[in-house]
Amino acid sequence: MGHEVRKYGISVGKLSTGKRNAITDVPGVKVGHHTLAEGDVQTGVTAIIPHEGNLFQEKVPAASHVINGFGKTAGSIQIEELGTLETPVILTNTFGVGTAIDAVIDYTLERNEEIGRETGTVNAVVGECNDMILNDIRRRTIRREHIHSAIEKADKHFEEGAVGAGRGMVCYSLKGGIGSASRILPIGSKDYTIGVLTLTNFGTLRDLRIDGRAAGEEWHAEKEAKEEKDKGSVMIVVATDLPVTDRQLHRIIKRSVIGLSRTGAMISNGSGDIALGFSTAYNIPAKPSSVHMIPTIHEEEIDIAFRGVAEATEEAVLQSLFCAETVTGRDGNIRRSITELLSESLVPKGENP
Amino acid sequence: MGHEVRKYGISVGKLSTGKRNAITDVPGVKVGHHTLAEGDVQTGVTAIIPHEGNLFQEKVPAASHVINGFGKTAGSIQIEELGTLETPVILTNTFGVGTAIDAVIDYTLERNEEIGRETGTVNAVVGECNDMILNDIRRRTIRREHIHSAIEKADKHFEEGAVGAGRGMVCYSLKGGIGSASRILPIGSKDYTIGVLTLTNFGTLRDLRIDGRAAGEEWHAEKEAKEEKDKGSVMIVVATDLPVTDRQLHRIIKRSVIGLSRTGAMISNGSGDIALGFSTAYNIPAKPSSVHMIPTIHEEEIDIAFRGVAEATEEAVLQSLFCAETVTGRDGNIRRSITELLSESLVPKGENP
């Protein structure tokens, strides 16, 4: 887990990775999948859990950033207003958003009897990409129990590639899906961690860059591949234990576009490219208190977090490719694993693939 | 319909109203409700239809504006990016958003076979307020068929007050719900129309202003009423046939806050106050074409639309109060009609109530 790209001698950036090279290197963070893979149904759900406590009672500082807004992500308005996250982050296919909202409300109501009685409601945060190429999205196969299952299975260890919400996703005309990476951020005498999880569903082969190299263009020429119109999207979830305000967090997650761009993304019209981030450095209690103290880094210390998120996003996108197996889905549509291309390719590998 | 406030001698603003004094004065626009009113269940759905054609094929220019973001409105990210609306606007209770998204997807898939095959997905637009005082919101009573029913019943003529999504809403500690108003906008030699529909669920009695007069404070003193914490929200839907770009439309709907403020709103922390607007002046076809021409007014002509939306929003909020009957709901909670207060009040009415 977490090092599939590095096995090919590709090492993105200058900062050290966390132990797992995954978003779960951030203490408390867990990830779970529920995968549906049968014939025309190739889809699923991925859940990211910020901490093990009651999230509605102990919210985490959060931010969201729209890279391109041709998307249906739910819950971002409240994150922007209040700077907090109070539910797990759920990723699924575009037509699963409504069901995922319902499932997150169920989950939260069950754990918080005062909602709808003494206190208000809950803000479900659900991201999505459109997996219609490999998945028969019109069938509407996502059920509430799939979301609950993904939450329940959340663990420090999780699979990448064609799993969970990533099951049917297509990236750079290859099989994409879930990828993750992390970086260590030494600030003062302390080491913090930043982790990124991406759900990748964008790009055409010709644009793919691997650590700078125009590998996609080379393969495209070699394979005489048919050009696909880029209509895809990417969801980027960022977690950190760095003490930051929601404004600082917003600045940090905005830098995910650097890593994204370096893999070759053109952030096309049809993309719903959204970054969501949270910090586990402190909680914001639901219950009002007197004045409380928030720990924050000085703005002059933030550059290393910018670098960390840029590097981890670039590597997470590559991980989503390198971890994904070839998948055959709706109407026999096939998207191949990049690892197959690598094994066949005439293109000399050198240090880079 | 449309003139309940004016029957009390209250006439908001300087511009003329449309024939119905309602959002449906804008040609093509229709509104439908589905109401659930039995014991602890006092809730419902309201649908606003921009035009009678296939909205997904013939989108309308649109804008959204967050007045306060403690809310769960779905679909705003794509409206902001693309400046278009491609579904009916659905209003319901906070926990009905997921189901409403699903229902709108169903509705659109049924009418557009190419979605999820040749073309992408659809962006459901759903607004909400929390009706937990009068409605047992934890029961999750909204079903997909309720949304479909509201859409089907959409008509030029529609009820205001404690109906549809407004069934369980509470405004200024009184019974609120659905209210609407419209204004005529003479520009050049032509008359355009702007209409507003509000779903009101905010405010405490003491803050209520009726055409400037501090009526709420007077009643509060008279009744020795208990102060309620303001946790509510308001959804504001604006329709017009004015030829405008999405940027101009955004400027226009932003002025809804003027009318809202004049009714006494403090736009409190717990509010999800969202304005959504669309123009019916032209359509944006789903199918790509060569360069097309968009008709727009000159920016110097926009002031009358600002005034129109401010006036219509103020009157629509009042309409939601004056049209609402007293409702008894969850756990016997009661919110009274303002018309009862008016009939009992010792406060002399003069020109104003």
Add this chain to the structure above:
Amino acid sequence: MGHEVRKYGISVGKLSTGKRNAITDVPGVKVGHHTLAEGDVQTGVTAIIPHEGNLFQEKVPAASHVINGFGKTAGSIQIEELGTLETPVILTNTFGVGTAIDAVIDYTLERNEEIGRETGTVNAVVGECNDMILNDIRRRTIRREHIHSAIEKADKHFEEGAVGAGRGMVCYSLKGGIGSASRILPIGSKDYTIGVLTLTNFGTLRDLRIDGRAAGEEWHAEKEAKEEKDKGSVMIVVATDLPVTDRQLHRIIKRSVIGLSRTGAMISNGSGDIALGFSTAYNIPAKPSSVHMIPTIHEEEIDIAFRGVAEATEEAVLQSLFCAETVTGRDGNIRRSITELLSESLVPKGENP
């Protein structure tokens, strides 16, 4: 100072005012004017100083909010990115912005030798309105020394009305200018203060509301006044000692539009209506440090600050009218004091004017 409106029996809102009923009730905050009033030149400068220390070294948390962006305010981009203010806030006429930026840079360079050597540059914050009706703005009369003079004269006590940047401003077709008000915010066991200073230059007589009453309409009818096109602007500066993050501050200053709307503002196309706010509750040092703690109120406590800023803005606008004397300026243009109208008016005063 601070109570001219109240002398007429007009008492806006429910919260208590600070001692001076002015922005300078916030500890540390001072205001200074430099006024130019001779013939066709009726203009000036107003400076608001957040604290007496070195602002560049000890920045204050800050926010800016664009109500309507037909304006030339400088410095807002950096406030939005970093959430800090590092200079006095300068208000002047539209064509004085460049000179005011230069003057603030001079002022800051003189006090900070490391700027442009070891450290970067400084972000001058300058707001403006267009005083072309009473002032010959084409003459470009604002000089750097006028800004320095306004800063030097800054004091707890300051004049309101036709002074400083307000000298040539026109509000609701009457003489406008500088107005201020404040409110006490009891939170927990402590009293905080919020203060507002407005530079008013917007509106037409018919729209003026005084504590809800349509006084402008009444006067308009009485005087058979000629309608003026509303092209004006308003600058709103908010200060508080409440411990808040820049996000919370942004939410607070956004509510200034409530007070503005209640005076009758239609926020017309030609307005540059900008709110700027800062908190003096803590400083952000220029020099990087390790993690520092920021004191913040719980979001559930913020409503009283919303109310405070709404009330203080409404009263500050009225103060700008009630404190302003009649001014004759460019080409003999005259704008009269509202107090003259009040003394002449046939309209019965009752509790309201």
Add this chain to the structure above:
Amino acid sequence: MGHEVRKYGISVGKLSTGKRNAITDVPGVKVGHHTLAEGDVQTGVTAIIPHEGNLFQEKVPAASHVINGFGKTAGSIQIEELGTLETPVILTNTFGVGTAIDAVIDYTLERNEEIGRETGTVNAVVGECNDMILNDIRRRTIRREHIHSAIEKADKHFEEGAVGAGRGMVCYSLKGGIGSASRILPIGSKDYTIGVLTLTNFGTLRDLRIDGRAAGEEWHAEKEAKEEKDKGSVMIVVATDLPVTDRQLHRIIKRSVIGLSRTGAMISNGSGDIALGFSTAYNIPAKPSSVHMIPTIHEEEIDIAFRGVAEATEEAVLQSLFCAETVTGRDGNIRRSITELLSESLVPKGENP
């Protein structure tokens, strides 16, 4: 002009360049410089002129986008509100912004007698970077005549590198400054043009990428160079003759970050990274008219413009390096031309440098 990078065998992207490979390939657009280069004073002014008519009378649709807001760009608030540009775009050093605003006002007043009389004011648009390393910025050497000179010298042909506003700028620890590039956009049967001009003042050597290759890292290792803290900024000006609304233009200029990222930018905390764009496809007259028609491309056609701006931005940054000569400035500080490094380098060049 325009092909210095390509002479080294470096060819960025897939689209064709315009004739000059510069922003002036867009019909009507001109660029002029005024350069100050003497001892400790190494600075200047660059002016970009959208068309040759009276810009205040015939405005162009425009957009601005903040990539990172640690900057002092003036005029963006009004661009965002109204979607128009009514002056030349001026670039200069950070402390020249006030003077440049004044110079643009002078320039516009001279050509428009009605400003400040019958009509309102003018919105000067000025971007900046901090050239303190090579230029003694504290001396405040920019004068109004320098801005006027840059405007007057504007031409289709213009120099790149260490000229105009770029004279003192530092990019990737090397000499940066002004760079430009363009791309042809075939849409339907017509060829449109998009051009980019960058003022580059950001980055450290180690991060520099040339068409994907980590050239900076290689040189850094070879030279055992001292790491500099990245405090710089970049201004990106985009021109096109594509018929687009301001919203579409905003989407397009947002993609400049893709090209920026691919050169190695980390968009650090201290950066004021701003993109400004305009279209020459149609004008918006100052004088109000009845409803007018705006030509716009269909959103589905916009991807090629995204690609164009990404490619042109990447190449423009490289051009700013490859065109710049070595400059010795304040206190003997030197920043070397990349072409010197290339000639000395042991690193084998292959196809890439």
